[in-house]
Amino acid sequence: MEKIEPKDINENVIRLIGDEWMLVTAGDREKFNMMTASWGSMGFLWNKPVVMVFVRPQRYTFEFTEKRDTFTLSFFDERYRRALNVCGSVSGRDTDKVKESGLTPYFTEAGNPAFEEASLVLECRKLYADFLKEEAFTERKIADAQYGQKDFHKMYVAEIINAWVRK
Known part of the structure; x- marks a missing residue:
């Protein structure tokens, strides 16, 4: 992997996140979990390159994102669609997702888990976190359609502190 500046990411992030998906991975060498995500964003906020990631509290990965200030996002090409489907369809509480x-996995210098097969890895440090709130939706149809059980995502705004691309 080659280290790059976040501003040098050349991908269309709408396609990258929405169509190709990503793995949100949090934890440490002893224990970590990853989950597939197709919601999120990447941009510039508070004079920093940032991502916004959304995790529901019932997801096993949630407890890992809560325990640490850092996490990684790993992006893959189409060859790894099956792996992403596995990571999005089974719980790490019950299944060894790495094996399945x-x-x-490999670990960054800061000890964050990422994956050798990824084409892009972002190492991120949380700057802001809060739950989405029903009363804050200006488009009620979204809240009704996405959160019928009132299980609102927690949004993490995180600075991209390192980025690597596959050469």
């Missing part, structure tokens, strides 16, 4: 997905 066939992905190969």
